[in-house]
Amino acid sequence: MTRLVTCRKLGKQLPGLASPPMPGPIGEDIYEHVSAEAWGQWQALQTMLINEHQLSMMDPESRAFLMNQMEKFFANQDYEQPEGYVSPGDSTDLA
DSSP: OOOEEEOTTTSSEEEBOSSOSSSHHHHHHHHHHOBHHHHHHHHHHHHHHHHHHTOOTTSHHHHHHHHHHHHHHHTTOOOOOOTTOOOGGGOOOOO
């Protein structure tokens, strides 16, 4: 049976992650309150931010920047977006 969570990002009950995505309290919080769909959206945005800013995951400042952006993303606050980025919830038919 699929585990459902009330997703704080998307504001509805959706399938959750199979396990915490990272160790510690932040991973547990995400596991309990973020859907698999929202986590996938974050992973796509995170990849764009890493590429756009040429971040190195060996650099503590780069990791701190991403953690800060992730917290903002899941709290529905303003977060940094790559130029031309359209949130999946905001996309419209451009044809």
